Amino acid sequence: MKRIIVVALIGIILLLSVFTLDQTFPRSYHHLITSNTNLGHEKVDGLSVNDDFYSNKLSEKYGDKTKQSRDVKNYDYFKLSNGIEVAVNNKGKITRFVVTDSDFKTAKGIKMYDGKKAIEQAYGKNNYFRTEQGADIIGYVDKKRNLSLEFWLFDNKVNFFRLDNNSMK
16 A cells, blocks of 8 residues: 555656646757647748848848847857847858847737737647746747747736747757
8 A cells, every 4th residue: 555655656746847847848848849830931020040141131231240249159149120139150040030129020910018818819829838037938839940939928928039940059
């Protein structure tokens, strides 16, 4: 009888640990277990993930960007405008957009200060939930295009969103 109780307690503890830790696992874990969402129409101010940062198209729109906004290992970050920051890999490709300006919307109309309900109505329930830096994060993964879209919520409202190549850590 004692053995059954001990085994049951261990099982319950393991299950509780898995459900509790699930929210703090890294993005790559969530990308593996989340069903696909088509993010093929996502752009930020006419630009896409994997666009050439050093292209004429970008220079004409934003001017020459040579000053880094952040120093992060393996990526150079640049502010394109007050509400758009990009991460660029060593090949000059844009690998991340960080959007904080309320004038910008996703392809499905989500903008700053929208709530979880609006996000799920627009993108569906094939998402993951995690927490980081005090934010609740709702994420979507496009496995075919190797993209992810994360909405960072503070007080249950979108504070910013990130559109990434899934290679980002």
